[in-house]
Structures are given as structure tokens and as C-alpha cells.
Amino acid sequence: MKIAFALIVLALGSVVFHLLSPWWWTPIASNWDYIDHTITLTFWITGIVFVAIVLFMAYCLWRFRHQAGTQAAYEPENKRLEWWLTILTSVGVAALLTPGLFVWHQFVTVPKEADVVEIIGQQWQWNFRLPGKDGVLGTSDTRNVTPENPLGLNPNDPHGEDDVLIAGGDLHLPLNRPVRVLLRSIDTIHDFYVPEFRAKMDMVPGMVTYFWFTPTRPGTFAAICAELCGTGHYTMRGVVVVEEEGAYQAWLQEQSIFKQSADAGNGTGEGTSLALSATKTGSAP
Structure with missing residues (x-):
């Protein structure tokens, strides 16, 4: 239980530190606010995944903790769970890569009058x-x-x-x-x-x-x-x-x-x- 509580504190503390941190980007001085938006989106996606995984680990530690008279069930495969993990992971990776591709296209397309x-x-x-x-x-x-x-x-x-x-x-x-x-x-x-x-x-x-x-x-x-x-x-x-x-x-x-x-x-x-x-x-x- 102590470890589960520590994981919850870690997840919530990371979110609070991110929101209140004094260390952030220097004020932008160019047209590339798209890059800032892309990085912010990346923070949100990876942050949500990080918090979800840590809280899930805390839940598992509490839900499946040792109790007298209980025995763990052996399940070598769970195709339904594997499919869900594959789909969610693919969606997350696509959400991370897609904005970057649009920004990269702008990044390498130089205006003719430059x-x-x-x-x-x-x-x-x-x-x-x-x-x-x-x-x-x-x-x-x-x-x-x-x-x-x-x-x-x-x-x-x-x-x-x-x-x-x-x-x-x-x-x-x-x-x-x-x-x-x-x-x-x-x-x-x-x-x-x-x-x-x-x-x-x-x-x-x-x-x-x-x-x-x-x-x-x-x-x-x-x-x-x-x-x-x-x-x-x-x-x-x-x-x-x-x-x-x-x-x-x-x-x-x-x-x-x-x-x-x-x-x-x-x-x-x-x-x-x-x-x-x-x-x-x-x-x-």
C-alpha cells in the first residue's frame, strides 16, 4: 500500500510541478509558434499516458495485493487486452507524429521572397x-x-x-x-x-x-x-x-x-x- 500511495503522489506531483514550474521556454521571437504548439500537444499526450500508467500501477498494487486465502489466476494470454493496447498505442503514436509532419513540411518549405x-x-x-x-x-x-x-x-x-x-x-x-x-x-x-x-x-x-x-x-x-x-x-x-x-x-x-x-x-x-x-x-x- 505504501508503494501504491507513493505512485499516486508521484503522478499528481509531476502534474503540479509541470503546471507551476518556473522553467519554461524563452519568449518566442520568430514565426515558429507552430513548434511551441506541437511541443505542448506532445506534453499533453505523454503526460496523460504517464499519469494513466502510474495510476493504473497503483490500482493494481492495491487491487491485487496479497490477502489470506486468495490465489492468483494464471492467464498467459489475453487477446482482447492485447488488441486494445495495440489500438490505443497506435492512436497515441499517430497523434504524436501527425502534427510534427505538418510542422516539418512548413519548416522545409522556404518562401520565395526569403x-x-x-x-x-x-x-x-x-x-x-x-x-x-x-x-x-x-x-x-x-x-x-x-x-x-x-x-x-x-x-x-x-x-x-x-x-x-x-x-x-x-x-x-x-x-x-x-x-x-x-x-x-x-x-x-x-x-x-x-x-x-x-x-x-x-x-x-x-x-x-x-x-x-x-x-x-x-x-x-x-x-x-x-x-x-x-x-x-x-x-x-x-x-x-x-x-x-x-x-x-x-x-x-x-x-x-x-x-x-x-x-x-x-x-x-x-x-x-x-x-x-x-x-x-x-x-x-
Whole structure:
């Protein structure tokens, strides 16, 4: 009986703790409230199943407790019970998976008008690249990575000459404009994650993965790596600033482009503006 009572306290205590817990999500700052709704639905389904099973166990402990003069009945099979368990389990699994499939479809369907930004992960910092005036990102290859070209851009691709590079600095995004985030890793598996945006995706060496979102709240948000990527994993942090269009354009004009860094690496002396913009933004070229 003591164990049955402990199980009842466990079930009810878990529900009360969940409802009164001070630990919850950070306030959302993107369009992905669908993800919050899906997680909430998952909590309800798994919570109801958890409470039902624990209370059923408590009931069995009380109902079938040892009593003098009683003997347990041996029933090796109960097809009716097995069918009910199979049907209920199938319904529960379908209820868990179906909302996620709808959200996933939205998650991978990028709006045609979305801006593009590339995020490159490396041990242990974030680098960013945005298309220049031509609106097209240049090609890249990890075999092109050098101290002068840390992001591995193709120096022979004219589309990459005006690409905006932010090595180790802050990423700025315009408010209420969808953005497609291309994810690339130079060394190992990383995962760019801003909790307030909800959206994230692994960055796998040799692949370009992606997700998209629309920033809906201005502010400064911390970006972390959500994948254990080595001894310096805990230091892999960044900053994403969401701001109005005017402030975003002013910030964009201060950034350096790939051609400037390439010229600086070639010793042509044309990289002066790169150093100046790095000083203004507090980032390293």
C-alpha cells in the first residue's frame, strides 16, 4: 500500500510541478509558434499516458495485493487486452507524429521572397556570409580554406567577390523579413541555435543544410552550438541582432566584402576598408 500511495503522489506531483514550474521556454521571437504548439500537444499526450500508467500501477498494487486465502489466476494470454493496447498505442503514436509532419513540411518549405544568409561553423566560433549587390552567394569549398580565406570561398567565382563576410562578429537581421539560413561546417558537426527563434539544424561537414524563419521581435539574442563539437564547445557563442530595416541597412554598409579580404591577402593594399570595418563592428577580419 505504501508503494501504491507513493505512485499516486508521484503522478499528481509531476502534474503540479509541470503546471507551476518556473522553467519554461524563452519568449518566442520568430514565426515558429507552430513548434511551441506541437511541443505542448506532445506534453499533453505523454503526460496523460504517464499519469494513466502510474495510476493504473497503483490500482493494481492495491487491487491485487496479497490477502489470506486468495490465489492468483494464471492467464498467459489475453487477446482482447492485447488488441486494445495495440489500438490505443497506435492512436497515441499517430497523434504524436501527425502534427510534427505538418510542422516539418512548413519548416522545409522556404518562401520565395526569403533573404539568404550563410552560417559557417568552425571550432569554436560562428562566421557569417551574406550575398552582395548581385544577390547571389559565391561558391565555396573547404579545400579553399586558408588564413586569408577562412570561409573557403572560391576566388574565381565572380558572384563571390561582393559577398559580405563577418568572421567571428555579430549577425544582424531585418525585422519581419523571412530569411533562409544555409548551414555549413568546416571541421566537425555543429548546430546553430537561437532559443528564441526555435528553429535549428545540424551543420554536417560536406553538406549544406538549411532552415528558415522570420524574426518577429527586435532585440539582441544569444546563439549557441547545440551539438557537442569538442573541448571548446561551451565557448562557441554568437550574437544575432534583429532590427528595423534602416538600422540593418546602415550596419550592412559598414561590412567588408570578400574582394577586399582577397586583395588584402594578396598584398595589394586594398584591404584597408576591411580593417576599418572590423574595428567599427568589433569583429575580426
